[in-house]
Amino acid sequence: MTAASDGIPRVIRLDLAYHGGPFHGFAANRGVPTVEGLLRRALGRVLGHEPDLAVAGRTDKGVHARAQVVSFTTPRDDLDLDRLVISLSALCAPAVVITSAAWAPPDFHARFSARSRSYLYRVLDAPVGDPLRADQVWHVRTALDLEAMNRGAADLVGENDFTSFCRRPKHPPGASLVRGVTEAGWERVGDEARFRISANAFCHQMVRAVVGAMIEIGRGRRTPDLIGEMIRRADRTGAPSLAPPHGLVLTAVGY
Amino acid sequence: MTAASDGIPRVIRLDLAYHGGPFHGFAANRGVPTVEGLLRRALGRVLGHEPDLAVAGRTDKGVHARAQVVSFTTPRDDLDLDRLVISLSALCAPAVVITSAAWAPPDFHARFSARSRSYLYRVLDAPVGDPLRADQVWHVRTALDLEAMNRGAADLVGENDFTSFCRRPKHPPGASLVRGVTEAGWERVGDEARFRISANAFCHQMVRAVVGAMIEIGRGRRTPDLIGEMIRRADRTGAPSLAPPHGLVLTAVGY
Numbered sequence: 001m002t003a004a005s006d007g008i009p010r011v012i013r014l015d016l017a018y019h020g021g022p023f024h025g026f027a028a029n030r031g032v033p034t035v036e037g038l039l040r041r042a043l044g045r046v047l048g049h050e051p052d053l054a055v056a057g058r059t060d061k062g063v064h065a066r067a068q069v070v071s072f073t074t075p076r077d078d079l080d081l082d083r084l085v086i087s088l089s090a091l092c093a094p095a096v097v098i099t100s101a102a103w104a105p106p107d108f109h110a111r112f113s114a115r116s117r118s119y120l121y122r123v124l125d126a127p128v129g130d131p132l133r134a135d136q137v138w139h140v141r142t143a144l145d146l147e148a149m150n151r152g153a154a155d156l157v158g159e160n161d162f163t164s165f166c167r168r169p170k171h172p173p174g175a176s177l178v179r180g181v182t183e184a185g186w187e188r189v190g191d192e193a194r195f196r197i198s199a200n201a202f203c204h205q206m207v208r209a210v211v212g213a214m215i216e217i218g219r220g221r222r223t224p225d226l227i228g229e230m231i232r233r234a235d236r237t238g239a240p241s242l243a244p245p246h247g248l249v250l251t252a253v254g255y
Numbered sequence: 256m257t258a259a260s261d262g263i264p265r266v267i268r269l270d271l272a273y274h275g276g277p278f279h280g281f282a283a284n285r286g287v288p289t290v291e292g293l294l295r296r297a298l299g300r301v302l303g304h305e306p307d308l309a310v311a312g313r314t315d316k317g318v319h320a321r322a323q324v325v326s327f328t329t330p331r332d333d334l335d336l337d338r339l340v341i342s343l344s345a346l347c348a349p350a351v352v353i354t355s356a357a358w359a360p361p362d363f364h365a366r367f368s369a370r371s372r373s374y375l376y377r378v379l380d381a382p383v384g385d386p387l388r389a390d391q392v393w394h395v396r397t398a399l400d401l402e403a404m405n406r407g408a409a410d411l412v413g414e415n416d417f418t419s420f421c422r423r424p425k426h427p428p429g430a431s432l433v434r435g436v437t438e439a440g441w442e443r444v445g446d447e448a449r450f451r452i453s454a455n456a457f458c459h460q461m462v463r464a465v466v467g468a469m470i471e472i473g474r475g476r477r478t479p480d481l482i483g484e485m486i487r488r489a490d491r492t493g494a495p496s497l498a499p500p501h502g503l504v505l506t507a508v509g510y
Contacts, residue, residue: 018386062385093384094384095389128344129348131273131348131349132272132319134348134350148366161413249387
């Protein structure tokens with residue numbers, strides 16, 4: 001590892017997009033392909049050292065990202081970041097693309113500096129599916145009642161305990177599962193029902209759990225007060241199934 | 256094979272969509288996955304006989320279809336076609352979806368009755384690619400000059416000899432490669448350059464050859480008169496490279 005001219009490690013921020021299909025999630029995991037694993041190996045080849053990565057949103061297996069953010073420190077201060085983007089993208093394409101690289105303030109941390117995350121979930125509610133979107137929309141055969149789903153979604157907004165919508169094992173024992181949701185709503189875009197949600201942070205599998213519950217409302221199997229009830233109950237037992245991962249995409253991280 | 260009650264075989268028209276990625280093209284080919292092979296096996300299970308299929312557009316390996324049309328005859332006149340759609344789609348999903356099935360006139364033939372075919376070719380001309388579209392757009396790093404490309408495209412329209420844009424071996428010796436193009440043009444849709452072309456019929460690899468030549472114009476390596484020159488020359492020698500198959504999709508067949 002070469003020392004920087006002033007000896008102070010510097011922080012680089014990478015913005016990237018990826019297709020979740022080929023990966024077992026973002027986080028490095030021995031023996032399976034991951035976004036982090038691919039990116040660290042590429043950085044190792046370009047930088048001469050494999051940095052530890054901080055990430056804004058640890059997406060699960062199969063989940064996509066349009067705007068993921070990663071940061072790391074490097075002793076290298078001689079880097080041409082435009083060239084870094086090109087080199088990394090060449091090593092990671094086509095499933096991962098680096099959209100930008102920039103020097104960040106010394107206290108920048110992709111995860112801890114992030115103030116908001118936004119996700120989009122796409123559903124095709126039609127009798128027949130679409131093979132050209134099958135990797136990015138959840139196909140349900142029933143026409144969904146978006147108005148009812150939006151009444152449920154309204155109960156998500158605010159500071160709420162999302163225990164009913166989280167996989168506990170990924171969180172430290174006793175950790176709060178209260179999250180602040182700033183936006184949650186469905187809209188019809190062409191033949192798709194699209195759900196957008198923003199929060200300060202998300203607990204594990206929260207968006208897929210929330211979507212799974214709202215689809216039950218949209219199909220008429222549950223009433224819109226399901227969401228508020230689940231928040232108050234704060235117990236995952238008996239919760240509706242998770243929506244599948246391939247309909248989900250991380251769309252923005254705010255700092 | 257069971258005889259129909261009146262003994263007269265009847266014609267069924269299927270409309271279907273597929274993702275070209277998993278297939279070595281439409282046409283059945285021993286030992287490799289094809290759309291025709293998958294569909295014939297599914298029909299065999301549902302009908303009790305594997306019919307010979309006529310197809311409107313024999314797409315190549317990797318080419319997609321939003322609106323392909325297939326026809327076949329069957330001695331079965333007891334079929335519930337709504338159920339046929341559901342059964343076939345269940346057997347062919349997710350890469351192939353049957354969008355409709357209908358009884359057709361006795362002289363209907365998906366290939367010979369078709370009067371027009373329309374294709375769309377999608378190009379992302381931007382410094383960085385998009386992993387969420389990488390299977391359906393051709394990524395070129397240079398910003399394309401659509402105005403120049405459209406001047407070239409104008410020379411495609413009309414009754415022209417497309418020898419310079421065709422792979423000969425797939426056509427009978429001496430067969431005419433004159434095709435009637437009714438529409439050909441590029442437009443900008445968001446960050447994509449999209450090419451639409453309609454003709455009475457296409458010869459083998461014609462759209463990919465035409466797009467490959469026009470991209471050379473759009474990059475400024477060739478002038479717009481390249482297309483007219485290639486048509487007049489009627490010789491494939493020295494033609495620009497084919498555009499890759501994954502940007503191409505069959506969008507409509509007219510009868």
